[in-house]
Amino acid sequence: MSSENQDFNKTKAFLIDMTKCTGCRGCQVACKQWNQLGAEKTEFFTGEGYQNPPLMSEYTFTRIKFRDYEKNGQNEFAFYKEMCMHCNEPACASVCPVGAFKKTKEGPVTYDAERCIGCRFCMVACPFGVPKYEWSKALPLVRKCTGCYSRVKEGLKPACATTCVSAITYGNREDMIKEANKRIAARPEKYLKKLYGSEEAGGTSVIYLTALPFDELGFKPVTKRPLPSYTWQALRLVPGIFLTVGGSLSLLSWFNHRKERIAKEEEQRKSGATPKEES
Incomplete structure (x- = not known):
């Protein structure tokens, strides 16, 4: 579905109420389990908080960020879930030369590993730093949260939203924004009168509600x-010859990458191993 004709208020969205998050990391575990993501070697990180693992990666699509602050002379913690924002008009999709990213009618921005050529344009374009590279592989691609699209299209909630008992609400984007504003109106002394994600980057499918200034939370x-409007403005400044050559190289790389993948899967079939399914 073209984003020009899509009513984004009718798509699904996450409402993440940071005042209700306890930092249990149940959403991290649920994400790992559903997407069959491997473990990664990590260490306690204190650079900007106390989150672990320190960053999202090819093995970690979501994580709880810890922020410490002072309130009434006491040290307090704030937690929030970092994940793909599933933008209404995703920059990653606008720069991908092979159409590996797609904004679905349900809301999630999906990723097709069979199309990806590993060019990393999406990593440069994403304002939230979400897509991650498979640095551990010989033929690396890009990985990111897909909003549990395989669940959502069947009428189920994403794994993280199913696991969380208080901080994550999932439903129509319009309803999530109304619910957030309702909570602000009911408790004006508790909540910051601003929603993050309602307008950022043209609006996203992840809406944050908090008691603290967003810039202080990172x-x-x-x-x-x-x-995408900025993307096309930038592309107009690039000489046509470079775009043509770049497109040709991308197509050639895609064919080569697909050939290697097919050969690898054929080798796995002959050896009796089951090819690993991309999540």
């Missing part, structure tokens, strides 16, 4: 304008 300031 949220990145992002333009309200949909980012």
Whole structure:
């Protein structure tokens, strides 16, 4: 479905109420289990908080970020779930030369590993730093949260939203924004009168509600304008010859990568192993 004709208020969205998050990391575990993500060697990180693992990666699609602050002379903690924002008009999709990213009618921005050529344009374009490279592999691609699209299209909630007992609500984007504003109106002394994700990057499918200023929590300031418009403005400044050559190289790389993948799967079939399914 074209984003030009899509009613984003009718798509699904996450409402993440940071005042209700206890930092249990149940969503991290559920994400790992559903997506069959491997373990990774990590260490306790204290650079900007106390989160572990320190960063999202090819093995970690979501994580709980810890922020410490002072309130009434006491040290307090704030927690929030970092994940793909599933933008209404995703920059990753606008720059991908092979169409590996797609904004679905249900809301999630999906990723097709069979199309990906590992060019990493999406990593440069994403204002939230979400797509991650498979540095551990000889033929690396890009990985990211897909909003549990395989669940959502069957009428189920994403794994993380199913696991969380208080902080994550999942439903129509319009309803999530109404619910967030309802909570602010009911408890104005508790909540910051701003929603992160309602307008950022043209709006996203992840809406954050908090008691603290977003900049103090480490949220990145992002333009309200949909980012693909900036993408095309930038591309107009690039000489046509470079775009043509770049497109040709991308196509050639895609064919070569697909050939290698097919050969690998054929070798696995002959050896009796089952090819690993991309999540």
